[in-house]
Amino acid sequence: MHNIGIPSLILILVIALIIFGPKKLPEMGKAVGETLREFKKSTRQLTEDDDEKVRSKAPVKED
Known part of the structure; x- marks a missing residue:
């Protein structure tokens, strides 16, 4: 995917404003913004749940 520059971003915003x-x-x-916030929150919860599962299955080292 190509990088979007400032001129392209301005053009997209102008077209959105017109439409x-x-x-x-x-x-x-x-x-x-709300959709992105919810998506980030959900992915964070999923990764935390996976981390907890891995920790609970890891063998306990005894000295």
Whole structure:
């Protein structure tokens, strides 16, 4: 995938502004932000659960 530069990002934002209008963009941004936050939270919980399973199955070393 190619890197998106500043000019490309500006073009995408202008097109989104034209299509959706200035009133809808903040709502859409908020929805995208909430979706990403939930996704990150879910992946964090899954990795923590996997780490706990690995720790519980690891043999205990005795001195």
